[in-house]
Amino acid sequence: MPPRWGAAVPRLSRRVTGRAREGCGRASKTRSASTQVAPTAIHLRPDIASPRKELHDALAALGGVAQHHANRRRLQLALEGVAARDAVTRVAVLGLTSQASAQRLTRLLLADALGAEERWEQELAGAGAGSESAVLLKYGDDADADPPHAASPLFRVRAVPARLLRCHNLEILVAPLDATAAAPESPHEAVHVPRLLPVHKTLVFAEGLDSALAFARFTPHGAAALRRVAKLAVDLPPPSSEQEPGAQDGAAAVNTQAAAQALAAFRASIQNATAYERGWFRSGLPALSSWLVQGLGPATPIQPVLKTLVSSVVDDIEASVAREDAAQSQKLAALPSAQGASASIVRHLETWAEKSHAELRDQLDTAFTTRNWHKLAWWKLFWRVDDVTMISTQILERRWLTSAEKSSIFLAGRMNQAGFPDEVQPGPTVDKPATTAENTRMDISTDVRKSIPWPEHIAAARTDLINDLVPPLQALAQRLVLQTFSTTSLSSAASALLYLTMSNFSVFEASAVGVLGLTISLRRMQKLWEGARESWEGTVREEGRRTLKGTEEAVRMVIRNKERLDAGLVAGEDEGVVERRRVREAVGKVREALERIDQKKDV
Template sequence: MPPWVASAPRLSSLITGRAIERTPAALRCRNAARRRSSNLRVRSASTQVSPTAINLRPNIPRRNKELHDALSELSGAAETYVNISRLQLALSGLAAQDAVTRVAVLGLNSQVSAQRLARLLLADPLGAEERWEKGLISAGDGNERAVLLKYGEEGDNPTPSPLYKVLSIPSRVLRSHNLEMLVSTLNVHVANTTISSIESSKEAVLVPKLQATSARGLPVPYPVHKTLVFGEGIDSAIAFGRLASDNVEDLPDTVKLAIDLPAPEEETSPDAQSASTPVNLQVGTKAIATFRESIQNSIAYERGWYRSGLPSLSSWLTHDLQPTEPMKPVLKTFVASILDDVEAKITKEDTDQLQKLTALPSSHETTASIVDHLETWAEKSHTELRDELDAAFTARNWYKLAWWKLLWRVDDISMISSEILERRWLVSAEKSSIYLAGRMNQAGFPDELQKLVVNSTPEVTTEETAPTAENPRLDISTDVRKPLPWPEHIAAARTELINENVPPLQALAQRLILQTFSTTSLSSALSALLYVSVSSFSVFEASAVGVLGLTFSLRRMQKLWEGARESWQSTVREEGRRTLKATEETVRLIIKNKEDADRGIVVVDESVRERKEAREAVARVRESLERLGGDVK
């Protein structure tokens, strides 16, 4: 016996019980009062405000108070991991005596097809075609706003909303199961399916985004309990598969995929609770139209209706919506789904943190690597100091400051000596120290030592320590200074050398020139005086005195100036070595202090505590749900 023949008695019983519905408006008038009463009851449980609005604390039923309080605590303890809009929908459901169940019908890139499907699911085949059906069938090109289908008379004027168009329809399905159906679109492009990394695919389907008609036009989340996704053709199925590829295993309980495909030749019996089902809107529309023409076409209607695949969608739509104590099964499943999402996000966060910790090198390996880089840097820096200064002090510029050129090069001393320090004195070492500091900073080492840094820069030269003709050596000592980041030690030492050692060298050269001219002038004057006053002195003998003075002054200038130049060279070399040594010791001291601190400090990750509190809050909600008889697997 064919399936449609076996189901004929059920259809006959339906026709017998509701044949009076085919009569004119007399019976409708008789049932008007009952419908208005039911309409008021449904409206009282409906939520017309924005799903993200924060409402005042309602009068919560006593049986749901414990679970309501636990869910409220979850919003604070796990605010990072919970979807607030879904949580608010669950709280509003627990706060009402008979809360409305929200179901979304989302068309893949087309709202028109979703409206046609919603019309077939809610239409009454025993009644004539109503205005709301024609409105859904002939609605625009898919660019209109979402439509919210609510139970009510067609003449009712529901409160308008900027998020969707509200349509009141006298559907028995909506009235008997206290349903609201949102018809919208799910923007999934077949050629290029992408989804935000912040939002999971499950949230994208169960929390549709509605475009507000405000000035800003920002999308507003509208959470639902169940979602029916409708696509046309195999390409739509592939697009939805790409969208839900990250957690498709979580979707079958609350999400169903319907694909408009050619109807089979014979009836099929798909599982009502399967993840997807093939349907054919054309066959279903034709079946309803045939039955509305005449009750005699009931067998043809039933055959076409089952061939269309729509009965499985109708069964899925009303599944778990029957009123039970203490709450509807769909609400239990919804709360359990929120808890599963929170735990999944916490577990993912734990996994990511463990992977980061596993990828990071150990403290010992990091320290050893830094020490190796430090030793390499020190070796190269000392080599650079030696080679660069050797090249600088044998170059032509430094040769320009020879003692016998001092008479006309005395004004170039500051320029030439400063240029040597700026271009030859640990230039590459300074750059390499910045790279090394970056490695240390990345590894968690500080840049300086508070109250422990012994600055290697030269002390300020005073008149007592300045080089003189009798004491040309530049003795520079260290002093305890304000903490300075170690990568800046070389630059600070160079600045000190330029500011405090170059001017004394310039002053010494000028003083030697002045002394030479003075000595030569006095000896020349003495020579002339002897020639004039002593008649026995010839010109040759008197000139010998002047030449002796000139020779003495030049020799003295040569000795003192060359000694000062050699002393300045040795000072520059020594200060370079001392700066490098002090910098290396400072870095080693930073590493040692960091190791000592790590041994005595237990690092507490704040996110670990937050995830622990979130798990505890989830456990309390599960315990409350279990006491109410909820499925908390």
């Protein structure tokens, strides 16, 4: 017998009890009530604690302007989670064409191996194969089963005294998912909002490869988007060796029969602990158990699972807006006048954008690994402090979108020859970079509107970067060097004073004060300077992407305006364009609020 199975009984008991009690350190006695989401107006919560209030307000504003793009139930769920400090997390377990298999899997995930089989386990395991009555599992005693106030024609509520539900403030919706009957455009709805009840994440359970292939055909274009909040588990014969819990990042291969046999054997006798552990890990269930509670940590200040839900909602809205933009662009491209010229310009624009993004990535990667940039390492700053401006300016002038700028001028010449104007009406917004580096005071957030021809956007953005990013970096370098020298000098003076005035201090004892001051000052200098350099690099990359995106959008706007004029359309923007712009602005505010929450979490 391998060494790992030695003393299996006590170790297994510790593992099972530890897994069952995981997360119980939180204040789980005061459980937040779960309410069914109604597609009504979103109610604001004026007593929301900071910093989640900004995110809540941004989400509420997004719901107001994105009525035709947002799933109201998912947005409402996200708003309720942001508003409540300890909101319930709802997970769906969907069985492909069979709810009975999903119920058996849920029973295995919630069952306590150290306890006897309970009545709710028998109900889940004994469901008929044709059962289509979805069930919502909440924490509670058996006496609380099917409370009258929670009745719904789409699902029934069952109270389950499972430790996993209590410790992690969980609810589990078990329902069937028919991948053959759903409409092609409804995969997201079926997975994200099963039985009209929105969930934070979904586990789809397939029996055999045929069922898994049916799910793949069900989500041909949305698999990548679903992967963030959904996981596919396939019931397959167990492997010859056990599986590690974190070994399956994508679809998980499990075997419910092996898991059920292992659970029954352990409950029959604790002497079967070795067989239980071997069978349980061979079944692949530990991977699903880990995924089930993944992201359910303390809200500091927001739970990862809630952040993922918010990001998913925002991504879906943005994708919906992009689809409408694509549809509108197709209509404009179908106009008979200037159709050939517009299509040619669009192709050249896409090629330019692809090459420009690749250039930005490769050139900056090269710039930030060269010897010149490494001359600004923190320990070289004492004799290189006056070179900060020169080196950082050289990077921006020689490595930041130089080829993209030349190519944009060539593209502008082709467009001018085809009769396209250089300027966009109204003038484009050129946003100066806004950066926040911890303890560096590099706050240079400004918004300047400039009506300039789009071929000059890159040059103007480079000038703004040099003016706004280089001087604060130079000032920080000088300030850190001065502070380091000052701290070292003060600590050295204190060391000398102790030696001269305190007769009981030896030379080594007094010198320790100076060494401590030197160490603290150098460590502080290293932390602040390296953090500022990383922030500077990230800002330069991000501003490059924003500039390229802004330039590309400006060119597309020029093309659309020219096509409208050629078709005799109204020269102004229609209501759909204005609405989508407002939605994008609201999406941007939500993303900014999420970023600020991440920054406060890291402080």
